[in-house]
Amino acid sequence: MSSSDRPPVPPASSQDSSQESGGSQPSAEGLAKGLTNYGDTGFSLFLRKAFIKGAGYTDDALSRPVIGIVNTGSSYNPCHGNAPQLVEAVKRGVMLAGGLPVDFPTISVHESFSAPTSMYLRNLMSMDTEEMIRAQPMDAVVLIGGCDKTVPAQLMGAASAGVPAIQLVTGSMLTGAHRGERVGACTDCRRYWGRFRAEEIDGTEIADVNNQLVASVGTCSVMGTASTMACLAEAMGIMVSGGASAPAVTADRIRVAERTGTTAVAMAAARLTPDRILTGKSIENALRVLLAIGGSTNGIVHLTAIAGRLGIDIDLAGLDRMSRETPVLVDLKPSGQHYMEDFHKAGGMPALLRELRPLLHLDALTVSGRTLGEELDAAPPPFAQEVIRSRAEPIYPAGGLAVLxxxxxxxxxxxxxxxxxxxxxxxxxxxxxxxxxxxxxxxxxxxxxxxxxxxxxxxxxxxxxxxxxxxxxxxxxxxxxxxxxxxxxxxxxxxxxxxxxxxxxxxxxxxxxxxxxxxxxxxxxxxxxxxxxxxxxxxxxxxxxxxxxxxxxxxxxRPRAERGYRKLFLETVTQADQGVDFDFLRAGGTVDTVPRER
Missing domain, CATH: 3.50.30.80 (IlvD/EDD C-terminal domain-like)
Structure with a gap:
């Protein structure tokens, strides 16, 4: 079904309220949002339009819904190496739907180029994302991320900012080949390095395989944290259906980006804010998927942080109960044998969600304005494949994670x-x-x-x-x-x-x-x-x-620091069971606890 065939996103309920700060008016739209207060609102808008027109915009363009596009491209981040192409495709989708696309940069965090750790910088990236969404006028925002900590950081920030938001991932890299064997980052990185440490292979071979493990830009080609977070984003409904699995360098990934831009315009019109999508039910759906894909242990930390921004607590005991009844169905490394491009060819998340359907909350809302159940009804029919198993023939009888x-x-x-x-x-x-x-x-x-x-x-x-x-x-x-x-x-x-x-x-x-x-x-x-x-x-x-x-x-x-971000981090970071977020960024009080007993 094409995006033009989709039913309109439902209007915001009367209970919806703007979470914008800095003098924004809840009813303001487009360039009139978040005006600097000079004591004369008309002059503030006049001044803003004068400067933006320096980039060559017309009044017609400036009258359209403004769709922000978070651009996390960086030469330090090969996982985001296709960001320029994705930005252009999103812009095309926005303009086809009658919106005005405006891209802007935020922090870009890569696993291998972030000291002391990427997790140390996740909360900083979330704050950057939140504040830039709040500070700049936009009616909706497209979040482009991929590498492990970027997607959770963006969803944490967007959940706190309260502006309609949709996630677009950069997609997985392709696999390579070493001496006739298919290899991909980074399960095979660890396997080959383990063989090198054991002196089973020599320096020449480890150097050769180093050239083949990462065959293109994109995120890791196995069910690591990046792939896990992509799948969880789709499970939560904060991504277009089918958007999690397309590899980075494929035409499918570009089409997903265009459709994401088009969907963002509809979300802006309906004021479809993250709190309407990221609910207790959608978080519980994501937990179910985390278990069924044999997902990264990091997934539970990130989901806890995202949920905490909305006042939702995750109960580890409940997660363990869920694990006992949710088998691993996806045959991907490191729990299985295949790679993300195989998962995509097998039907991706819609195919997996169809298998999990009896265990999911089908009434959870998605970015399309339809429920998860309606999205699955519209998904392509199943076909024979070997990557996504049925519940009757799992690759592992229980969920991927256990709580001790x-x-x-x-x-x-x-x-x-x-x-x-x-x-x-x-x-x-x-x-x-x-x-x-x-x-x-x-x-x-x-x-x-x-x-x-x-x-x-x-x-x-x-x-x-x-x-x-x-x-x-x-x-x-x-x-x-x-x-x-x-x-x-x-x-x-x-x-x-x-x-x-x-x-x-x-x-x-x-x-x-x-x-x-x-x-x-x-x-x-x-x-x-x-x-x-x-x-x-x-x-x-x-x-x-x-x-x-x-x-x-x-x-x-306890470790301490005298200044800067490290001081903030050490004094306010929470433990793993609260998502390793900063205590002052979590929502006050608790509105829900998931998973519930079924």
Whole structure:
């Protein structure tokens, strides 16, 4: 169905209210929004139009609905390398629908080019996005993002700004080939580097494969965090149907961009603000999809942050109940075998949502103005393919994620069970402890390190404040002497994160983190730790009296900074169970808690 055949977006309800600040009038539209206050509104608009006409606009153009386009193109961000083409396609869609497109820049964050971590900068990008949407006149905004932290940052900012918003992702990269084997970033990056550490391949081969892992611009070609967030955005209805999976360098991606621009104009007319789309029901749909795609563990942190901007709390116990009844249906690395371009060819998110239909809230509203159920009714018919399984034939019988608790993680921890080693998911072992990332870097490959294959590696102080910024160091390397002996996986425990492209028996997001005095800070080498995914348990087998004695010996000294963004970050960032957002950016009070018991 073409965009012209779609029913109109419904009008805003009488309860809708503008969240704009800075002197904006709720009824103002187009260039008249957010005028600088000189005490003479007419002069303010006159002055604004005079300056914009310097760019060659006519009065006719300036009378149209203004659609902002967030441009996150950057030479430091190859995930967004197609941003210029997407901006032009969005502009075309906006103009075809009678709007005036105006693109503007914000921060661009890339995983491999952001120090100390990309997560450290996610909240800054969200603030930049929110304030630029508020500060500049626009009736709706198109958010162009892709790399892991950019989509959540944009949705967090847009949710807070309250202007009609629609997400457009840059799309995944293509896969490459190495010596006859199909490869793609970044699950295969980790697999080949692991082989290199184990001395199974030499320097020449690792250099050769380095040229093939990223075959084009775009986001990682597996179900990492970028792909996960694209899928979740479509599941929440904040993206056009079918918009999540088209690879970056395809004609499909450009058509999605044009359709996004057209849809934004309709959303502006209806004042279809994010709070009408990002509801408890749509967040719950996204959680269901996160489990069914074998999505990144980072997805739960980002969804929690997005939901928190709207006063919606995510209940980890409820998520775990949902996981027990939601199988993994998408056969993509790292939980399966295929890549995002295969997922797209198999029908993408509409095909997956059709399989999940009985488990979804079909009355959730989408950017088209139709409900999710109506979108699925209009989706192309199913066809034979091998990437998206039926619920009767899943690739994993339960959801991709499991929530663990115990005296080591009273606030919860996460494991990606669909990408873990089944033989290690019920395991008790001796702790080998690293106090922080620097300690690990110095000792992990020391031949004198006292470590065996059945030990449990523990890494402290890589949580939200400890690093700072909760780096993806939770994917600890296998010590070289064990890797050379053929060890491919070990149980690893930390208060940090791991890339969505990684696999292994890895416990993450241990809450509260060590740096603020969580029990993880008390673990010592030689302690026994028990992991039981079946019982959802993570236990430190040390008695309470001994733990109390250790706590008394090592008072908590929280990380601090004297100035700038780091000071703001360390003083206000929340824990993983609240999305690692800043406490003052979360909505006051709670309007909903998801998931609900069905």
């Amino acid at each position: 608790r115990g005296n080591l993680a009273p606030g919860g921890a996460i494991i990606k069970q669909s990408a873990a080693n089944p033989a290690l998911m019920e395991h008790e072992g001796r702790a080998v402890v690293f106090e922080d990332a620097e300690d690990m870097a110095h000792r992990i490959d020391d031949e004198a390190l006292d470590v065996k294959a059945d030990d449990i590696l523990v890494l402290k102080r890589i949580g939200p404040t400890g690093a700072p910024g909760m780096p993806e160091a939770g994917y600890m390397p296998i010590p070289k002497k064990l890797a050379r002996a053929g060890v491919k996986d070990m149980v690893r425990v930390s208060d940090g994160r791991m890339s969505g492209t990684a696999a292994g028996t890895i416990v993450l997001h241990v809450t509260p983190e060590a740096a603020i005095g969580g029990p993880l800070a008390l673990v010592r080498s030689g302690d026994r730790i028990r992991l039981s995914v079946a019982r959802r348990e993570l236990a430190l087998l040390v008695d309470d009296a001994e733990l109390a004695r250790r706590a008394a010996e090592q008072p908590v000294v």
